[in-house]
Amino acid sequence: MLEKEVIEIFYKRGLPVGTCDFEDVSFSYEKTEFKKVFVTLIPYWFKPEMPHNISIYAMLPDYHVVVGELLSEIVSELKRLFPENKFEPHVDVSPINEKKAAVLAGLGFIGKNTLLINKEFGSFLFIGDICTDAEIDLNGKIIPNGCGDCLKCKISCPGKALDSGFDCEKCISAITQKKGELTAEQRDLLRRTKSVWGCDICSIVCPYNQNLKSSVYAEKYKENLLYNLTEDMISGLSNGEFKKRFKERAFAWKGVSVLRRNLEAVKYLD
Ligand code: B12
Ligand code: SF4
Ligand code: SF4
Numbered sequence: 001m002l003e004k005e006v007i008e009i010f011y012k013r014g015l016p017v018g019t020c021d022f023e024d025v026s027f028s029y030e031k032t033e034f035k036k037v038f039v040t041l042i043p044y045w046f047k048p049e050m051p052h053n054i055s056i057y058a059m060l061p062d063y064h065v066v067v068g069e070l071l072s073e074i075v076s077e078l079k080r081l082f083p084e085n086k087f088e089p090h091v092d093v094s095p096i097n098e099k100k101a102a103v104l105a106g107l108g109f110i111g112k113n114t115l116l117i118n119k120e121f122g123s124f125l126f127i128g129d130i131c132t133d134a135e136i137d138l139n140g141k142i143i144p145n146g147c148g149d150c151l152k153c154k155i156s157c158p159g160k161a162l163d164s165g166f167d168c169e170k171c172i173s174a175i176t177q178k179k180g181e182l183t184a185e186q187r188d189l190l191r192r193t194k195s196v197w198g199c200d201i202c203s204i205v206c207p208y209n210q211n212l213k214s215s216v217y218a219e220k221y222k223e224n225l226l227y228n229l230t231e232d233m234i235s236g237l238s239n240g241e242f243k244k245r246f247k248e249r250a251f252a253w254k255g256v257s258v259l260r261r262n263l264e265a266v267k268y269l270d
Pocket of ligand 2: 113159161170172199
């Protein structure tokens with residue numbers, strides 16, 4: 001009976017939900033009070049304006065904050081159902097491997113682009129998790145991998161980061177976040193793809209991401225999108241000023257020097 005009420009808390013917000021065991025997805029082997037994890041997906045797809053130099057998720061207000069608030073609301077409702085139990089919400093910055101958790105919760109499969117793919121939302125989604133000591137099981141079924149013979153993401157990846165497993169040194173998304181110097185090859189990758197933050201190429205080409213509906217999430221923030229970061233916007237800003245000015249954006253936490261370096265690389269000519 002309580003299972004039904006839990007599902008309703010998520011469904012009334014348009015969100016799917018599943019559960020998995022905390023110990024199967026925890027990044028550490030330390031003993032903890034958590035037993036289960038509620039896993040949910042927050043689709044964020046919308047058609048971006050072209051051209052743009054930041055990836056789609058980062059055009060929106062920072063999901064760490066927005067999804068974090070949404071999960072906190074859900075936690076308040078869960079606490080009413082389970083007053084004796086603990087609930088800890090996370091998104092991205094989490095003690096668990098969120099993609100694996102979503103697979104075990106029956107919410108999708110992991111594609112060759114390494115991302116969680118849900119048949120309704122594609123891969124343009126955030127994964128939210130709520131760790132709990134409540135023993136609740138929503139009995140999701142594992143969905144088999146649906147990539148088949150497709151190789152579109154591997155073929156389209158500009159750095160060939162997906163050729164064997166996943167190579168962070170060749171992935172534009174990882175390169176735009178990395179601290180310190182970039183190699184000549186990495187600078188060239190940013191210049192060729194005009195990428196200042198993140199990368200969507202292995203998602204954009206995926207058959208599961210064609211004809212997606214614009215998400216409710218993105219609709220809510222359509223007046224507050226940032227498609228391009230330019231040198232003018234950050235010129236002369238100290239790190240503190242940069243973080244303050246872009247406090248709503250997911251890239252702000254990395255600091256101004258990483259973004260400056262990426263903007264330099266984008267215009268770099270051999
Ligand atoms: C580190 C990290 C990155 C790194 C490394 C990514 C990588 N591919 O390894 C970098 C900076 C590159 C990155 C980039 C991006 N990321 Co990221 N990232 C993370 C983070 C913080 C941890 C991931 C991690 O290291 N996992 C540990 C490793 C060992 O796991 P793994 O490589 O996935 O392998 C496991 C699974 O694949 C699983 N598995 C595989 N097949 C199967 C099958 C079955 C049946 C089972 C049970 C398990 C299973 O088993 C493996 C071993 O445990 C997560 C948040 C989190 N807390 O989980 C977000 C997260 C994965 N990122 C996310 C996003 C959105 C992105 C970007 C799309 C952002 C962008 N537009 O640039 C890109 C995509 C790049 C890409 N192609 O992967 C989302 C994923 C959304 C989705 N649809 O999957 C997450 C979940 C954040 C969130 N809460 O929404 N990311
Ligand atoms: S995010 Fe971009 S660079 Fe990274 S694997 Fe996907 S296509 Fe390749
Ligand atoms: S592009 Fe093709 S191979 Fe890559 S994740 Fe999507 S379906 Fe799988």
